[in-house]
Amino acid sequence: MGHAHRHDRRGEVARRRHLVPARTLNIMLEPQSLRHFSPLDALSETGLGQAAEAMTVQRLGVGGELFRKGERDHAVYFLLSGRVALRSDPASAPLYIEADTDAAHVPLSRLKPRRYTAIAATPVEVAVIDEDLLDNLLTADQTTAYEVTEISGEDPEWMFRLICDPAFAKIPSHNFAILFSRLETVEVPDGEVIVRQGEIGDYYYIIRQGKADVWRAYDGDDATKVAQLGAGDTFGEEALLSGEPRNATVVMAGAGKLMRLAQADFDTLLKPPLVHRVDPGTAAILVGAGARFLDVRSESEFREFSLPSSVNLPLGNLRGLAEQLDPRRKYITVCESGRRASAAAFLLGQRGFDVCVLEGGLIPVFNNGNS
Incomplete structure (x- = not known):
């Protein structure tokens, strides 16, 4: 029920086209x-540490390309060493930026679309961070640290870890200020049942400290442990998104601390950025451009009727099998009503997938004879 496997956007911003290939260094x-x-100089010690943790370091040889004019990528580059040539067009004289100079104290060609093509004029090293993560860090550090400390009574380092988590990368910066004021801290003892299978959902949970076991019963059999969640993992979203009863029981495996968010706040702050809907016409255009329908109903429902070329991955199996999906492909989640598809889109969006929901579900599509 929690997210344990995540598609990391730090890797996404580190993979770029190069005339001379770049090396991503395994250093902190x-x-x-x-x-x-x-703007890193505006961060607190905690915020700066989280920024450093979220960064990758790339090394390029002479002629290596960082980015091209006109691109709208999500990377922010800081020049650590060497000299970079910025060209607005091939015929123009380059603008040279050298490390440790005033010109290098700001990100390279920050505005999007890029106004320059950046080429390594000497061997260079650059620090790279996703621009959404950086923006969220700056917002939280400068506007919400006091509020969170007031709520928790402790150092807000956990807040920055949450913001840097790729699962929350699509959350707008301004939503975090409200989110941290609405989250409720819950101290829980060992063995406490947090949610129970079959009950109606009312909260979304983030594990701040401790571990929790996930148990699931099938067809009246005894419950089986199917997963263990740890600090930073989340659970409870499926019931809130699908409107169906809880599909598992979550029990604390030791004392811990949870942050919980009421459904109304979940629907306002977290659901919209991670659950994007498209109408059937738009979906057809996306499929024509390479997207794939992902049917999250049960296997028996899928066999009864389905969209052509769709793939079946039942919602209950999504967490364990999401890593089998192609992270480079766009997916359109579908079910009969759209509720289970919304839950699936939220889970996949947390893992960094490009995903949307078929508005209204499958029934209107088949009623209109579009099968």
Whole structure:
């Protein structure tokens, strides 16, 4: 019921086209080494540490390309060493940016679409961070740290870890200020049942400290442990999105601390950014461009009727099998009414997939003779 496998957007912004291939280095930046960069200089010690943790470091040889003019990518580049040439067009004289100079204290060609093509004029190293993660970090650090400390009574480091989590990368920055004011802290003892299979859902949960076991009973059999969740994992969203009873029981495996969000706040703050809907006409255009219908009904329902070329992955199996999906492909989730498809889109959106929901579900499509 929680997200344990996540498609990391840090890897996405690190993969780019290069005339000379770049190497992504397996190193952790020292936070203080980033203090002289803007806007990182506005972050607190905690925020700067989280920024450093979210970054990747790339090394390029002479001629390596960072980005091209006109691109609308999601990467922010900070020049750590070397010299980069920025060209607005092939015939123009390049603008050179050298590390440790005033010009290098700001990100390289920050505006999108890119106004320049950036080429390594010498061997260079750059720090790369996703622009949404950076924006969320800056917003939380500058506007909500005091509020969160007031709510929790503790250091807000957990807040920054949540913001840096790729599962929340699509949440608008301004939503975090409200989110942290609406989250309720719950201290829970060992063995506490947090949600029970078959009951109606009312809260969305984030594990802040501790672990929880997920148990599921099938067809009246005894419950079986199917997963264990840890700090940073979430659960409870399926019942809120689908309107169906809880499909598993979650029990604390030791004392811990949870943050919970009421359904009304969940629907307002988290659901819209992660559940995007498209009408059948738009869906058909997307499929023509390479998207795939993902039918999240049961296998028996899928056999009864389905859209051509759709793939069946029942909602109950989605967490365990999501990693088998192609992260480069866009998916359109479908079910009869759209409720289960919404839950699936939320789960996949948390894992970094490009996903939307077929508005209204399958029934109107088949009633209109579009099968």
